[in-house]
Amino acid sequence: MTRPPAGAQTLLRSLNARAILEALARRGPLTRAELMGETGLSRTAVTQVLRMLENAGAVASAGVDKVTRGPAAGRVALHPGLGCAVAVHIDHRSANAATLDPTGRVLAERRSSFDPSGDLTERVDTLTELLTAVLMPSAGPLRLAVVGVPGIVSRDGGIRDDQGPDGGAFRSALQARLGCEVRLENDVNLAAMAELSGTVATGLDSFALLSVDDGLGAGIVIDGTLQRGAGGIAGEVMYLPQPSLPVGAPVLNEVVVADLAATNGRDPNLPLRSHLDAALEGEASAIEMTAELARRVVLVAGSITLVIDPAAYILAGDAAHPVFSEAIRQAADEVEHLLPLTFLVSSFGREATLTGAVGEATAGLREMLLTGILTGSDRTR
Structure with missing residues (x-):
């Protein structure tokens, strides 16, 4: 039976893989030379890690760089089927949702009317219908939803209103319907987080x-x-x-x-x-x-x-x-x-909350995918 690599070597390879994955998530498709510049790794290290990540279904070819002078170089990118996230802003009249990939690129966006005075089932039905409309099969499975809501959001994900906290019922119901992790956040807090990047x-x-x-x-x-x-x-x-x-x-x-x-x-x-x-x-x-x-x-x-x-x-x-x-x-x-x-x-006007939700969903999706890829867990494809 083949023995696993030594601990120090396994840790180094994991760190190198994380550096490459983070560079691809942050910058999009890159050549090997660009990855060397982004990560400080040698060409040999980049080649070895990319081979490992390709075998794991984490990266894929993304065409050829025809812009840079010199011989054409192949680009690699995160595999397009790894998964996506949705960012949602709910106010008292409407809901706005956007689908995004691990690079933070918005793939689709849609707004619809929303009645928060409806019962739990009606609210979840409306939101599920909206999210279904913005999801793109080519982006892979839905991994995470970040939802900005008006009112107080407790540590356990419950929404406090005039009748008190809902005990996380809305989040739990939406999570069960979507089949992915759902994170609730106060809408103004998300707007403030957006400004940190503005x-x-x-x-x-x-x-x-x-x-x-x-x-x-x-x-x-x-x-x-x-x-x-x-x-x-x-x-x-x-x-x-x-x-x-x-x-x-x-x-x-x-x-x-x-x-x-x-x-x-x-x-x-x-x-x-x-x-x-x-x-x-x-x-x-x-x-x-x-x-x-x-x-x-x-x-x-x-x-x-x-x-x-x-x-x-x-x-x-x-x-x-x-x-x-x-x-x-x-x-x-x-x-x-x-x-x-x-x-x-x-910096973002009335779009500040959705912008903040996109940022949080991007960061959460990246970490979820990186952890899944590096541990070989079922959280990736």
């Missing part, structure tokens, strides 16, 4: 992302790490006490927008974005309404600053609307002598 947060060691959708939420990053809190409550700033508001009253949500619209003689049934667009066109009532909402956002930012003192606030969702973001900056200028605050606009 241009706006470059050079910031800490920031708080403030997103306005159906309500106001924050994603808090300190020393480059997202802060979720012990129970997932970190960033639930919509109920921070403010002067003139009863304790426990929301600072900004759909009800607040409707009440302010009625107070200013506007249609309370219109969504916030319609009022912001009207303010952009110069309607005085919409401008006054926006100013009050901006004042509330600045008071929330001031409260956060007195606790964690982030370097800046990044505005996302409807808060990134040009009229709203400018009104927020103007409200901040009025208190600058007391508490200087810096506001920036998100």
Whole structure:
């Protein structure tokens, strides 16, 4: 019987294989020379590891490099059938889903209406139908789904709402239907994670992302790490006490927008974005309404600053609307002598949550595939 390689040799080969797989996942198809440059490995090491990975069904030929000067060189890539992941953003009106491969390339994307007030079966049915529409058989089996949802997500994957946590029922039901691992995350937290890879947060060691959708939420990053809190409550700033508001009253949500619209003689049934667009066109009532909402956002930012003192606030969702973001900056200028605050606009706008979900799904899929390939487990093809 053939004896296995020595431990040190097995470890070295595993490390070399991981380096090559990570390079292919990060960069896409590469020649052997490019892999040598990416990993620092010798040509012999690269050739040996690629042979092992090809035998394991982990990599495949990806054509010939016809761009680089000199003799044509064959490219290799991760095997296209290794598997894919889906990233999903659910809000109170719709769900947006994207399928991606291990390199993070989005293969398909689709949006559909979504009714979160429906029962568990209806929600899972709707989402399963959407995901089925974006899955591509050529991408291999579905390995992972990362789903961004509004509200508090507990450590066990439960969703907390006005009726309390669901005990992970939604995640468990969706996981059973899809046949893959499902990870839930708060939508604003995902938006904050997206900013870590964007241009706006470059050079910031800490920031708080403030997103306005159906309500106001924050994603808090300190020393480059997202802060979720012990129970997932970190960033639930919509109920921070403010002067003139009863304790426990929301600072900004759909009800607040409707009440302010009625107070200013506007249609309370219109969504916030319609009022912001009207303010952009110069309607005085919409401008006054926006100013009050901006004042509330600045008071929330001031409260956060007195606790964690982030370097800046990044505005996302409807808060990134040009009229709203400018009104927020103007409200901040009025208190600058007391508490200087810096506001920036998100790199990704209303797509921040889905972008964050794509990033998390890509990282999770890569690690899942790398572990499966290197251990020879059934988690790969």
